[in-house]
Amino acid sequence: MFTDNPMPSQIDEKRRRALLGVQTSTLGHLRDHGFVLGLTPNQRPIAFAGTAVTVRLPHLDSTALHVAADKLRPGDVLVVEQSGDSRSCFGGMVAFTSKIRGAEGVVLAGAMNDFDEVLELGLPVFSSGVSARTTRILGVEGSINVPVTVGGAVVAPGDAILADSDGIAVLAEKEIDEVVTTLKRKEEAEPKLKSKIRSGGSLSEWSGAARRFAEGSSVA
Structure with a gap:
């Protein structure tokens, strides 16, 4: 059929x-x-x-x-x-x-x-x-x-x-329209972030990973 x-x-x-x-x-x-x-x-x-x-x-x-x-x-x-x-x-x-x-x-x-x-x-x-x-x-x-x-x-x-x-x-x-708008906004922020990292800035601080890592770390 x-x-x-x-x-x-x-x-x-x-x-x-x-x-x-x-x-x-x-x-x-x-x-x-x-x-x-x-x-x-x-x-x-x-x-x-x-x-x-x-x-x-x-x-x-x-x-x-x-x-x-x-x-x-x-x-x-x-x-x-x-x-x-x-x-x-x-x-x-x-x-x-x-x-x-x-x-x-x-x-x-x-x-x-x-x-x-x-x-x-x-x-x-x-x-x-x-x-x-x-x-x-x-x-x-x-x-x-x-x-x-x-x-x-x-x-x-x-x-x-x-x-x-x-x-x-x-x-x-x-x-489509909402997804494209959201993704463009996120992608357009990347060149500025790369420039900051090139100048010594922190990826982990920008992403929040540094804070999360600190919260989950144990003191030896």
Whole structure:
């Protein structure tokens, strides 16, 4: 059985670009939830952001992924949940189609193949690894634009995906403006702090670590 839900509304380009101006690790200073874990990028440095278009596959049948690739738009990020074994669902032709349609990047809870070809395309991909064993077009089942679970994070169609060399964060569309404002404020304070440290200032005093350390220290 196949599910083919409508494509989600896209995050507008100004807000998508604003996400590219902040870092996932800065968000990681502030919260633990909403991060995709355990996937590896096909290149570093890497950075992309966009609207999640989701696909759920059984372990062997990638029919729905081929259909979804044709639907991708500029500004989309393809997010794939693949249950089952370690075979690859994402190779050269799916990557080429995704790139031509305008995908900003790809997040796979599964392996990829045609690694060098995908790298040459310049398509950024996070995956669980690389495998010569691949899926098939079997016409058994699959779902497009349903909530999926990838690397421990739930991704709904239309969510914002922010990925860089440190990892992948998933944001609800309504969170974008507040998160960008908060992260920019935090990141813009860093040059001033670096200047203070260069002049002999204390990182541990700025962060509060010195006080916490003193509170927890025992006298020998």
